[in-house]
Amino acid sequence: MAFLLDTNVISETVCPKPEARVLDWLEKQSPEELFLSAMTIGELMRGAYKVKEKLRRDRFTKWIEDDLSQQFYGRVLPFGESAAQIWGESMGTGDRTGKTPSAFDAQIAAIAIDRSLVLVTRNVSDFERFDLEILNPWDNGADN
DSSP, rough: EEEEOOOHHHHHHHHSOOOOHHHHHHHOOOOGGEEHHHHHHHHHHHHHOOOSSSSHHHHHHHHIIIHHHHHHTTTTEEHHHHHHHHHHHHHHHHHHHHHHOOHHHHHHHHHHHHTTTTEEOOOOHEEEEEESSETTTTTTTTOO
8 A cells, every 4th residue: 555645744754742643653654655745845845935934944945855855755746647637627526516625635636546545644624525545644543
């Protein structure tokens, strides 16, 4: 089984007081089965550049550019053509039914669907409308 980590999962690893259940779950996984989306990298960089304190901002950007880049080398997935088609279908269906998802969440979901990956996130409700498997490592019942 392979997993696409949502931004909140990878961010947890650098929190001052990370959730032990999340760290335990990550440690039990084979690194080659863990993936990030290019959108997650973008969201992390956006968050880093929002930080006013230069030293802290530099530390976050170094973590993203150096540490994550090395840790996830070859496993940062782009938003490609087939994911774009899945995204368009999800967005159009949402528009038609009056339940349009967040465009950003729909992009992440589309990558997970396109690559047949389990999406790992704390924000389960943001992704329940998509046809994909979701795992919440903050949940005591997360057993993978």
